[in-house]
Amino acid sequence: MDRRNVWKTYTQADLKKAEEISARYKKCLDGGKTERECVEIATRMAEEAGYRPLETYKKEGQALKAGDKVYTSFMGKMILLFQIGSEPLENGMNILGAHIDSPRIDVKQNPVYESDDMAYLDTHYYGGIKKYQWLASPLALHGVIVKKDGTKVCVNIGENENDPVFVITDLLVHLSAQQMEQKASAVVEGENLDLLIGSHPLTEAEGLEKEDKEAVKANVLKILKETYDITEEDFTSAELEIVPAGKARDCGIDRSMVLAYGQDDRICAFTSLFAMLDNPQISRTACCILVDKEEIGSVGATGMHSRFFENTVAELVAMTSGESELKVRRALQNSKMLSSDVSAAYDPMFASAFEKRSSAFFGRGLVFNKFTGSRGKNGSNDANAEYIAQIRKVMDEAEVGYQYAELGKVDVGGGGTIAYIMAQYGMEVIDSGVAVLCMHAQYEIASKADIYEAVKGYKAFIEHIG
The missing domain is CATH 3.40.630.10 (Zn peptidases)
Incomplete structure (x- = not known):
């Protein structure tokens, strides 16, 4: 009918x-x-x-x-x-x-790590998603971090136009012939949906200890301490969600729809x-x-x-x-x-x-x-x-x-x-x-x-x- x-x-x-x-x-x-x-x-x-x-x-x-x-x-x-x-x-x-x-991507409880001068947050996706849709797009970080004394730190990074955004990287098309042959469900594995959060190493002048081999991670943790007064251990009592950055928008020449x-x-x-x-x-x-x-x-x-x-x-x-x-x-x-x-x-x-x-x-x-x-x-x-x-x-x-x-x-x-x-x-x-x-x-x-x-x-x- x-x-x-x-x-x-x-x-x-x-x-x-x-x-x-x-x-x-x-x-x-x-x-x-x-x-x-x-x-x-x-x-x-x-x-x-x-x-x-x-x-x-x-x-x-x-x-x-x-x-x-x-x-x-x-x-x-x-x-x-x-x-x-x-x-x-x-x-x-x-x-x-x-x-x-x-549906979204959640941050794990021991998330901060460095790999080849890149700092990441380890993640676990939430709900039914097509994982490949989350690659190479601007992402924001929302949630709370609760410290041992009960202090609640609210996190919202990536929504303000002056904020940095984050990204989950994708393989360049020039090297992706094998990737393109995969089923959509296997284009990216869940364990590879990690969020890129930094690439700037801490210098000795900024407080890097000589024996510290993870200088990028050290710099990220330093920024987190200065900005939010949180430590790496505080991530164990955190609920952080990775979501698309940006506002809801009118969709269509006629503005008849909402995209969000x-x-x-x-x-x-x-x-x-x-x-x-x-x-x-x-x-x-x-x-x-x-x-x-x-x-x-x-x-x-x-x-x-x-x-x-x-x-x-x-x-x-x-x-x-x-x-x-x-x-x-x-x-x-x-x-x-x-x-x-x-x-x-x-x-x-x-x-x-x-x-x-x-x-x-x-x-x-x-x-x-x-x-x-x-x-x-x-x-x-x-x-x-x-x-x-x-x-x-x-x-x-x-x-x-x-x-x-x-x-x-x-x-x-x-x-x-x-x-x-x-x-x-x-x-x-x-x-x-x-x-x-x-x-x-x-x-x-x-x-x-x-x-x-x-x-x-x-x-x-x-x-x-x-």
């Missing part, structure tokens, strides 16, 4: 709103290239919108009532926002859930956040989950498999109607959720990988995926028809542009989200998100119209699903 390109329906007011939302979104992408940075942005925006820390209510012994807006974060890499509705929490919540981690790193899945995270922060009084409690670790299986304390969300719901139940394990279970089972993650946009340049009738297209709005998984729906959440019908009604009444799709041809590939994890509580869940081109590449592409429709759709879901 064809869906109309929403650009064709827009009034001047719609065009203005779409541009405003996209400009706001690009600023969030520029400031949020790691999960920690995303949580900081979400926290700041939430507080500006009147949200208060849940911990404040707990410390003061305050009960939560309809209209209260609270948030809580965990380990700096996961954040939950709630707007308390007029109905009892055990009636369920309307949940928007997205992840804020993206990390749109999987920050495009759904920030649009969900925008919708969450702009709500009137609601009947069902609204929740926005921005979670870590989806790209590696939603594991760990800050992934969706952790109990942090469930524990927080238990706190909310206790602070609204009194402590009750049964009410917690009811609240979870009676909830309805959009597992907001990106879809693969149909790419005419690679048409053979798609089944066109079941593909998502640029400019046709928010994407719903009844199921995900791969090769026989393996690992999929498969949404109920009754729930989809309810969503259709809400989206149509709110005049949201939307479409239905799946990820590529049946036997070609596939993917998963956090949907199946939340469905374990018995709640209704469907995958929903924005279509992007070049998913998991350094730079992904999205339509501004789809970004706008996502905000409209998420807002309609929060306000009207019941």
